[in-house]
Amino acid sequence: MRTPTSRDLGFAAWLSRLAEEENRGTLAALRRGLLVDEDRLFELYGYLPPNFLAGLSNADEQVYLMVAALFAYHPAYFTKDELKGRPRNLGESLRLLAQAKQPAQGEADQPEDLLPESLKRRVEALLAAHREDLFGYLRQVVSLLKSEDIKVDWAQLLNDLQAWEWSGNPVQWQWSRSFYVGHQEKGGDESHVS
Numbered sequence: 001m002r003t004p005t006s007r008d009l010g011f012a013a014w015l016s017r018l019a020e021e022e023n024r025g026t027l028a029a030l031r032r033g034l035l036v037d038e039d040r041l042f043e044l045y046g047y048l049p050p051n052f053l054a055g056l057s058n059a060d061e062q063v064y065l066m067v068a069a070l071f072a073y074h075p076a077y078f079t080k081d082e083l084k085g086r087p088r089n090l091g092e093s094l095r096l097l098a099q100a101k102q103p104a105q106g107e108a109d110q111p112e113d114l115l116p117e118s119l120k121r122r123v124e125a126l127l128a129a130h131r132e133d134l135f136g137y138l139r140q141v142v143s144l145l146k147s148e149d150i151k152v153d154w155a156q157l158l159n160d161l162q163a164w165e166w167s168g169n170p171v172q173w174q175w176s177r178s179f180y181v182g183h184q185e186k187g188g189d190e191s192h193v194s
Contacts, residue, residue: 002163002170003087004155011052011064012077012155019075026072033069038135041065059131063161066135071154073139074146078153087156089171091178093145094123098179100148119144123179127172131165 004012018026026047033044044065045053053061071077078088098116122144126137145152160171 002159004159007052008155008158011067011158012153014049014052015068015071015075015154016077018072019077027075028072030068030072033065034073034139038062038066038132041069044068060162063158066138067154067158067161070138070142070157071152074142074152076146076149076151078151082151083153087159088153089156089160089175089178090141090152091123091175092182093150093152094119094141094175094179095182097145097148097150100150123176127176134161134164 017023029047030044033041036043041062042065048064048068053064056064098119101116101119122137122141126134126141129137142152160175163171
């Protein structure tokens with residue numbers, strides 16, 4: 001897994017400070033980005049510190065603006081202690097969501113795999129999404145994560161989205177593995193989400 005750059009980490013830290021300081025005005029302005037098409041995200045430029053966007057391509061600027069809008073909608077993030085030097089991709093957050101949606105053992109009114117199957121279809125649609133359609137799928141997925149208060153590693157998401165169209169689809173492979181298999185420690189045989 002590619003690790004987030006210092007710019008990605010700094011931007012995620014800036015976003016988390018907005019939430020910690022309860023900067024409701026800026027968060028509300030950024031949330032409005034969810035109501036526009038990706039090609040109109042330029043409306044958010046005035047709310048971000050310019051140093052985070054300096055020198056980026058238009059595509060990477062859009063990624064930063066997308067993530068800012070998504071974060072403002074669902075400002076739940078893994079702390080440094082929770083990350084413990086291991087970034088977590090969106091597939092892992094979606095696996096945590098699937099676990100949270102599992103019916104409690106002993107409930108007979110709903111098959112245990114009904115909710116994970118619907119989530120599985122959403123994950124598959126997200127992984128198959130073309131870059132120009134990604135924002136819409138991410139809005140849906142982040143809304144699901146918000147419904148169960150599942151955290152996101154926003155710096156890793158930034159980093160992954162910048163590599164979305166790379167040859168060989170490494171991001172999609174990683175997200176899929178994290179969702180279906182879970183995290184595996186190097187050299188270990190156990191898969192889990194920690």
